[in-house]
Amino acid sequence: MRDATADPAALSAALLDWYDRHARALPWRVGPAERKAGVRPDPYRVWLSEIMLQQTTVAAVTAYFHRFTRLWPSVDALAAAEDGAVMGEWAGLGYYARARNLLKCARVVTGEHGGVFPDDHAALLALPGIGPYTAATISAIAFDRPETVMDGNVERVVSRLYDIHTPLPAAKPELHALARALTPAQRPGDHAQAMMDLGATICTPRSPACGICPLRDPCAARAAGTAPLLPRKAEKKAKPVRQGSVYIARRADGALLLERRPDKGLLGGMLGWPGSDWGERVEEAPPVAAQWQVLPGEVRHTFTHFHLILQVRHAEVEAGSAPERGAFLGQDAFRPSDLPTVMRKAYDLWRSGAAHGPGRAD
DNA sequence: GACCCGTGGTG
DNA sequence: TCACCAAGGGT
Secondary structure (H helix, E strand, C coil): CCCCCCCHHHHHHHHHHHHHHHCCCCCCCCCHHHHHCCCCCCHHHHHHHHHHCCCCCHHHHHHHHHHHHHHCCCHHHHHCCCHHHHHHHHCCCCCCHHHHHHHHHHHHHHHHCCCCCCCCHHHHHCCCCCCHHHHHHHHHHHHCCCCCCCCHHHHHHHHHHCCCCCCECCCHHHHHHHHHHHCCCCCHHHHHHHHHHHHHHCCCCCCCCHHHCCCCCCCHHHHHCCHHHCCCECCCCCCCEEEEEEEEEEECCCCEEEEECCCCCCCCCCEECCECCCECCCCCCCCCCCCCEECCCCEEEECCCCEEEEEEEEEEECCCCCCCCCEEECCCCCCHHHCCHHHHHHHHHHHHHHHHCCCCCC
């Protein structure tokens, strides 16, 4: 199915020419004009952005990237941060193991590499939270190494360029070999970013803009009319529905009962309301003795592999009450933005009900 | 390879 | 409303 006229050097040249004219301006990016003028990206910012961008859109990442770089302008500054502060700033971005590994990685770079990111693939791969994709991307973008970057964008672009119908993930080795042949010796960093920009703006998952694509002539899927159908993917399993409950206790002074979740597992390391496990139909004793009231309504939330329906309970507790789980956090120390989204939804449900007082209709 | 791990946008 | 999707990594 390969187009014999699709010379890799010509493809790469056409792609770089398009990138020079249409590169997205991104907060962590050194654009093609600056790069040609000799400007080099800050490896810390490249690394931070790549971790944030794992399975996450540019639109979602941008505000987080600005906050993180303002609070912690260097890897040394980040390494010195408190765990809770970093987890709180990451709240809402998801995949919280990334934040835990972000801190681990910063502390290794500071403690074992003198605060300087290593510039070789193997050393990068050995760092927490950096896998094959991120190691290759940091090498290419931060150090302009001729690494082959294989993310979801590149898989899509290459599968269409060569009209590959093998479903993912089985197609990965084949796609990687094809992508490697496209990687140029000159400007590999810009090439990697050009592939991603093409995938994000032209060669999109649905209704790709083939008419204005710089690779439309050599593209095999464009010729075959199969571009919108690629890449094919293995079927996914259905998500089961789980249920559970959380307890929001407020002390007279306004302090709220919260707990730090264990590092492993769902929402690991994040702040949350004490509650039951989540499963078929779980009931559990409250974290503190009180008159618990079931709030009207429910929280619905979807995780990677299940749907959750959450019942929210609330109680006003006495000043001296000793909780069996969690700890009371003072009004001034509690920021709703520190909560992962599902816990934030529970908080919002309680607050929206409290605003209307008891006896609310729904 | 299989499974676990979040979230918000989108059609 | 809902399934799909996004600059993946760890186990």
